[in-house]
Structure formats: C-alpha cells, structure tokens
Amino acid sequence: MSRDFPNDMRDFIERLDRAVPPHTKTVLDDGEADPLVDVARRLAQGPDVQLSAAAASRIEARLRQQTAALYRPARFPPRLSWSQPLRFVAAALVIILLAGVVLTSASANSLPGDRLYPAKRAAEDVRLALAPDASEANLLVDFAGRRIDEFLRLMLERGEFYPQALEEASDELNQALDLLAGGHGDRVTLEPRINTLTQRQAQSVELAAPLVAAQKQQELQEIADENKVIQRRLTIGGWVPLFVADAAVIPIRVSAPNPREK
Amino acid sequence: MSETPDDILIQRAQQGDEDAVASLYRRYVPAITRYIGYRISDGSAVEDLTAEVFFQMVKGLPRFRVTGAPFEAWLYRIAGARVADYYRRAAREQSVENTLDETFQPSPELSVQQREELDALRAALSQLSDEHQTILILRFVERKSHDEVAQILNKNTRAVATAQHRALKKLAELLGTSKKGRHYIRGKSS
Numbered sequence: 001m002s003r004d005f006p007n008d009m010r011d012f013i014e015r016l017d018r019a020v021p022p023h024t025k026t027v028l029d030d031g032e033a034d035p036l037v038d039v040a041r042r043l044a045q046g047p048d049v050q051l052s053a054a055a056a057s058r059i060e061a062r063l064r065q066q067t068a069a070l071y072r073p074a075r076f077p078p079r080l081s082w083s084q085p086l087r088f089v090a091a092a093l094v095i096i097l098l099a100g101v102v103l104t105s106a107s108a109n110s111l112p113g114d115r116l117y118p119a120k121r122a123a124e125d126v127r128l129a130l131a132p133d134a135s136e137a138n139l140l141v142d143f144a145g146r147r148i149d150e151f152l153r154l155m156l157e158r159g160e161f162y163p164q165a166l167e168e169a170s171d172e173l174n175q176a177l178d179l180l181a182g183g184h185g186d187r188v189t190l191e192p193r194i195n196t197l198t199q200r201q202a203q204s205v206e207l208a209a210p211l212v213a214a215q216k217q218q219e220l221q222e223i224a225d226e227n228k229v230i231q232r233r234l235t236i237g238g239w240v241p242l243f244v245a246d247a248a249v250i251p252i253r254v255s256a257p258n259p260r261e262k
Numbered sequence: 263m264s265e266t267p268d269d270i271l272i273q274r275a276q277q278g279d280e281d282a283v284a285s286l287y288r289r290y291v292p293a294i295t296r297y298i299g300y301r302i303s304d305g306s307a308v309e310d311l312t313a314e315v316f317f318q319m320v321k322g323l324p325r326f327r328v329t330g331a332p333f334e335a336w337l338y339r340i341a342g343a344r345v346a347d348y349y350r351r352a353a354r355e356q357s358v359e360n361t362l363d364e365t366f367q368p369s370p371e372l373s374v375q376q377r378e379e380l381d382a383l384r385a386a387l388s389q390l391s392d393e394h395q396t397i398l399i400l401r402f403v404e405r406k407s408h409d410e411v412a413q414i415l416n417k418n419t420r421a422v423a424t425a426q427h428r429a430l431k432k433l434a435e436l437l438g439t440s441k442k443g444r445h446y447i448r449g450k451s452s
Contacts, residue, residue, distance in 0.1 A: 039430055039434040046380060059313045
C-alpha cells in the first residue's frame with residue numbers, strides 16, 4: 001500500500017483489509033460501524049452465483065469441440081512436391097522481371113558506347129519479339145526515332161560522329177514501311193510519323209556534314225540517299241523505287257517480309 | 263499436488279490440447295460466472311455470456327502472448343466487453359428492464375433471502391460505472407488484494423484504492439447502508 005495515501009484513506013483501507021481479508025473466506029469481523037466497511041462486507045458475504053453442473057459440462061464439451069475444430073489439420077491434400085520448385089521459379093521470374101524493369105528504365109537515356117546501352121537495345125529486341133504484327137511497325141518507328149536522337153546527342157553533347165545510328169534508323173523505317181505495305185499496322189498514323197523522321201534524319205545529315213572529316217562524307221551521302229528512298233516509298237504506298245535521283249522511277253511491289261522471319 | 267501453472271496450460275492449449283483448455287476453463291469459470299452474475303440478472307444470459315467468454319478465449323489463444331500480466335485479466339476484459347455488449351443490445355431492444363427480476367434463475371440452491379440480497383446488490387452495482395463495478399466485484403466478491411485488482415485492471419494500486427473508496431461510498435448510498443438499517447433501491451427490503 002502506498003505511503004502517499006492520506007491518513008484517512010490508509011485507515012479506511014486497513015479497516016477494510018481487516019474486515020475483508022483477501023483470499024480468505026473466514027468469518028468477518030462484525031465490529032465495524034463504518035457504512036463503507038458494512039457495504040464491503042455485504043458484497044463479500046453476498047450469495048455465490050454459479051452455473052449448474054449441466055451447464056458447466058455443456059460449455060466444457062463445446063469448448064473441447066471448438067478447440068479440436070480450430071487445431072484440426074487442414075483437410076485439403078498435402079501440397080504436391082513440385083509446387084515448391086515451381087514457386088521458386090515463379091519468384092525468380094518475378095525478380096528477373098523487376099530487375100529488367102529497373103535496368104530498362106535506367107538505360108533509357110543511354111547512348112551507344114555506354115555500359116547500359118546494350119540493355120536498352122536488348123529491351124527493344126524483347127519488345128519487338130513480343131509485339132503482335134499490328135504493333136510491330138509502330139515499334140520500329142519508335143526505335144528509328146531513338147536512333148536519330150542518339151546520333152544527334154552523340155554529336156552535339158559529346159562531339160562524336162556515329163553514322164551507324166542513322167543507318168539503323170533507315171533500316172527500321174524501311175522495315176516499318178515493309179510491314180505497312182504488307183497490311184500490318186496503321187498506315188494513317190504511321191506514315192506521317194515516318195515522314196517526320198525522314199525529315200529529321202535529313203536535317204541531321206545536313207547538320208553533321210560540315211563537322212565531319214572528308215572521309216566520313218561518303219557515309220553521310222549514303223545515308224542521305226537511303227533517306228530519299230524512304231521518302232519516295234512514302235509517296236508510292238510502300239513500294240520500293242528502282243531509281244530515286246532520276247525522274248524515271250519505276251516502282252516495284254515487294255512482298256513485305258516480316259522482320260521476325262529474318 | 264500443486265496446480266499446473268497458467269503459463270504451462272496456456273502453452274499446451276495453444277498447441278490444441280483440449281485438456282489444457284478444459285483446465286483453464288474449470289479454473290476460471292467460477293470467478294467469471296460470479297463476475298457476470300453480479301452484473302446481469304438474466305440467468306440464461308449469464309450462462310450464454312460465460313460461454314462466450316471462454317469461446318473467445320479459445321479463439322484468441324493462438325494470438326495470446328504471456329507478458330507477465332495475469333491470465334484472468336484477459337478473461338475479465340473479455341467478460342466486461344461481453345457484459346457491455348449485452349446492455350447495449352438490451353438498451354436497443356428495451357427489454358432488459360422488464361426481465362430483470364422475472365427471468366433470473368440463479369443457482370437453485372439459493373434461498374429466497376439470498377436471491378433478494380443478490381438482486382439488491384446487483385441493482386445497486388448496476389448504478390455504478392463499469393470500472394467501479396469491476397473493482398468492487400474483484401475486491402470483495404473475489405477477495406482479491408488491491409495489488410491484484412490493480413494488476414488485472416492494468417492500473418496502479420493507489421488509483422484502484424481511490425476508485426474503490428468512491429465506489430463503496432456510492433454503493434453505500436445506493437443501498438442505504440447505515441446503523442439504522444438497510445433499504446433497497448428497487449423497493450425490496452430484508
């Protein structure tokens with residue numbers, strides 16, 4: 001009992017403890033006149049309330065049933081032995097997928113020569129391989145745009161001349177046109193985009209021409225010639241022209257090969 | 263032969279040992295029944311609520327952690343909540359007042375005088391707060407020390423003693439306990 005209690009409180013509790021000692025059922029001291037002690041004694045001497053033996057047994061039986069039901073082993077058959085490795089493989093795939101997503105986003109701005117650039121290209125290859133025929137042309141146009149951007153960034157930000165990027169852009173635009181000519185993809189949407197990209201490509205060549213050495217000019221010229229072929233193809237519905245520079249262009253129809261079959 | 267400690271029984275019960283569950287039930291069912299029986303007059307409800315407390319115990323045992331607090335503290339908390347639920351439900355149905363004295367069937371061995379005394383005590387107790395009722399029942403009906411009551415209620419001893427003093431004072435007023443005799447607030451007298 002705390003010593004901080006006021007004296008009257010301590011006295012009262014001591015009188016109660018004398019009248020109603022804890023853990024005892026002994027005869028209570030009847031000499032107190034304090035009404036509080038009296039009411040405490042009435043409570044202590046109050047009638048006992050208990051369940052009947054039948055009710056107590058009934059509850060106990062239900063408790064046993066409940067316990068048995070709660071802890072009974074599950075009724076479904078044990079897991080098959082191959083489920084564990086399957087879960088492991090699934091977990092590994094999820095990890096690889098997540099790692100791929102992280103790597104792809106990290107490599108999005110990489111340029112040729114960067115450590116993450118191969119990851120960027122690998123991701124593009126995967127997307128291309130998984131894309132349905134109708135979306136393939138669209139992806140190729142997207143990737144061609146990236147190649148032109150990469151060429152410009154390398155030249156303007158790092159002072160590097162990397163004509164392969166423009167060559168690859170031409171290849172991708174040609175593949176996209178092949179698919180469109182074969183009826184795969186949305187011509188109405190893609191042809192204007194291809195047109196815009198060929199113009200950007202031509203501007204890039206013009207921009208690079210005064211900056212590169214004479215021996216590189218030939219490469220630029222080849223890119224410019226290919227650019228004209230693509231522009232010409234746009235005007236004749238994806239057909240491949242025999243000659244571009246001359247007025248007498250005789251278009252021939254190609255059987256739009258599927259890039260996947262290469 | 264000494265009783266198996268609560269901790270051991272709890273551990274066994276948590277592993278699905280029906281005998282351990284039954285032992286815990288038999289150990290605490292008298293006190294829990296008294297606690298509910300001093301707060302609710304409907305005999306069938308006392309049985310139902312007592313059963314509910316122990317069903318809840320079985321359901322909650324897997325998550326129960328031995329922290330040093332007495333096991334019965336948990337049971338009293340469940341019982342207190344069940345009693346509160348009972349009165350909330352009864353208040354909605356507005357039927358409890360009409361059935362207080364008519365339906366109560368306590369232990370058949372109680373005499374008429376004992377039943378009247380129980381009715382009077384219960385009626386007076388019901389005018390107190392839940393915490394005051396619990397303190398008085400634990401302290402005087404269950405004969406627990408101040409420290410034990412404090413431990414069960416997770417309060418300090420001084421707070422319990424102070425609350426007990428107030429509760430007794432109020433109960434004495436309600437019961438009209440004095441040297442001149444007693445009168446009961448529900449119109450019954452011995």
